[in-house]
Amino acid sequence: MCGISGIIGPKATKTNISLMTDAIIHRGSDNISHFIDEKLALGHNRLSIIDLNEGANQPFHKNGNPWILVFNGEIYNYLEIKSELANKGRTFVTHSDTEVLYEAFLVWGENCLEKLNGMFAFAFLNTETKELFTARDRFGVKPLYYYHDEENFIFASEIKAIRQLVNTKLNEKVLANYIAYGSYGMPNESFYEGIKQLPGGHFLNYNKNKLQITQWYDFVSRTNKKILELQNIGQNEAKEEYKKLLKNSIDLRFRADVPVGFTLSGGVDSSLLLALVNQREEAKNIKAFTFYTEDERYDELPWVKQMVLKTQTQLEKVLLKPEEINKRHYQLAKIQDEPYGGIPTIAYAKVFETMAKQGIKVILDGQGMDEAWAGYDYYQNNSNSTIQGQTNTSPFKTNVLATTFLTKAEKPTYPKPFEEDVLNKQYRDLFYTKIPRALRFNDRVSMASTTELREPFLDYRLVEYAFSLPTKMKIRNNQGKYLLREILSDYSKNLAFAPKRPLQTPQREWLAEDLSAMVENAIISIKKSNLAVLFDTQQLQKEWKKYQQGEQDSSFHIWQWISVSKFIDYEK
Incomplete structure (x- = not known):
């Protein structure tokens, strides 16, 4: 887990790339290194997770090859890919996933992306041809922003790094849509004019001041094929296959050379994560963290305590008080660069901060189950809402906007590539609304504490499988995540069929x-x-x-x- 930055063009100086890496030092300070050449500059902030030795530092290159790599994220299946590459005669001098990614790109080029199971945003720069290749993981867990003008191409893990070199104004259309419709922007947009983000599941080529963006992950075609394969599957078979995939996903995400912990709430997702973590040999040494506010109307602490009664898990409770909010918001707003999700996000930030103080660098979280398993209430009715538990009263107040500003707002529309309405809503939430913004919030708050957040439930194999199952296995008796609850009931029936609680803080x-x-x-x-x-x-x-x-x-x-x-x- 790290921060990356780069410049191609006249702005590529030691001073400028240093400004960029300094701006995102919270993303990693175990090593900060730069590569500088004529009109080329790369920067890397390292948070050491796998192979803590200096040989795995970045920018990474070897054997006099012109390609240089900066990489943010983790390739969870790097050992399996490394074995495949070794069979092709490739040799390795480190034990890092960085070197595996480097060799994979040299052997397979852009096709290496299909082999990667992980969260990543990376850039390969060819020092001879000045060509740049950047890519982002399937769901956009790891961020990548860029700015392009007639002379320079600038990219970074966070907006603030780019704004060290570029004067930008607020994107008034994105801001108007945020206030009028609650939109945080489309997958390629930011709240700043001229600064864009590479959408998840896409790669970008830049050469001779020409930019081309290509989608490499085709979720729609993959799941359409899988929907046909699974249309007649039995419940027990689906249950066992998903459990097998889930166990493997968690195993992969426990690969680290530093301590691992996880967050816990009172929901189905966290309960299942707890149950599976408790099956591991090292369970008694793994800590769980949860927040509470001393308000019984919202706190999930009673549910969490019930969950850990039957496990070996050490539970750390983190109290959030209202008198902390103003100061914490001021700090977090600077970290986020853009609007974020309110006091629940501040609560998670304090949880990550507490974990970091206890020496935990890797955190597992339960993000992604609701979208993959149709867990929100609006999947079960005709509502076009994107908010769980929304009343008939609109949460948006367009009357507070000046008339001229309101005209800039344009209600977002999203693709509907599937025949079934539920699938289209799930697709929207996975790629346009809930998951993109949650991942952005979570990336920033975890990195603010210099910790790495991993989401085992967002393993693409799990998402594709759950998404593609017949709807009756996702929604039954007016309740979402049916089959997932059946899996959890093997461990705790009381928690498996508890209703979803949309509010987390007062x-x-x-x-x-x-x-x-x-x-x-x-x-x-x-x-x-x-x-x-x-x-x-x-x-x-x-x-x-x-x-x-x-x-x-x-x-x-x-x-x-x-x-x-x-x-x-x-x-x-």
Whole structure:
């Protein structure tokens, strides 16, 4: 797990690449190295996870080959690929997955991507031809942003690194869509003009100032084929096959030369992760971490305690208090670069911080099950919502926007490549809405504590398999994740069929009461800033008053204002 950065063009200087690596030092400080050549520069911030020796440092190259690699992420099946490459006569001087990726690219070129099981964003630069090849993993677990003008191509793991060299303004269309529709942008967009991101499952070629982006992971064709294969599968067979894939996914993600821990909530996903981790020989040495707020309406601590009663797991409880939020948000807003998901994200940030202080560098998390197994309530009805547990009241307040600004908002539309409505909603959530934004939030908060977050449930084999099963195995009796719950019931029936709980923190109450000054300061900041022209500030004040008086079906619009107020700092 690391941070990568690079420049092709006149801006490729030692000073500039150093500015970029300094900006993302939280992503890794075990080693910071640069490669500089004429109009070429690469930078790497290393967080050592596999092969802790300096021979695995990056930028990585060997044998006088013109290709140089910078790589962020982990190739979980690197040992299997290494064996295949060794059989082809390739030799290795390190024990790292970095060298395996390097050799795989030399042997198979872009086709090496199909062999990789992992999370990654990497760049290969040819020092002779000046050609650049960059790629991102299937679901976009690891980030990759870039900027391109007539002279320079600049890329990095985070926006802040690029903004060290480039003056950019807010992308008003993306910002308008965020406030009007809750969209965090399409897979290729950011909240800044000129700075784009490479979508998950795509690679990018850059040569002689020409840029070409290609999709390498075709989820639709792969799952359409698998849907036909699984249309008549029996429940027991599906259950056993998924359990086998799941066990292998967890085994792969335990490959590390540093301590491993995992996060725990009271849901089905975490419960299953706990059950499977508890089957491992080293279970008694693995710690689980969960957060709580001392509010029984929201806390999952009772469920979590029930879960660990039957296991060997050591449980660490992390308390989040309202008086921490303002300071933590100020820190996290800078880390995120873009709006993020509110107080639950702050809670996870504190969990990761606590784990890091205890020497845990690798964290397992349960992200991805709801999308793969149709776990949200809106999969079971005709709603086009993207929010679990949403009421009939819209969480978005378009009346607070100035009319001219609101016209820039355009309701996002998403592809519907499947015949079944449930599949199209799952596809939307996997590639356009829930998973992309959750992965971005989680990448930044984990890296803020210089820890590596791994999501075993987002192994592409698991996602494809669950997605492709008949709907009756995903939704039954008005409840999602049916077969997954059946798997969990082998370990705990009480937890397997517990209802999904959409809320995790008392955000609504805290914003109205304990954090009301924080909200008022955000509104004042907007009114006094150059962003004021984007808002109808009178409506902004009216909506805040309504919220204080009890109209609290949703707090999302309040958090939006807090998020937007932080952009004022970035615009200075």
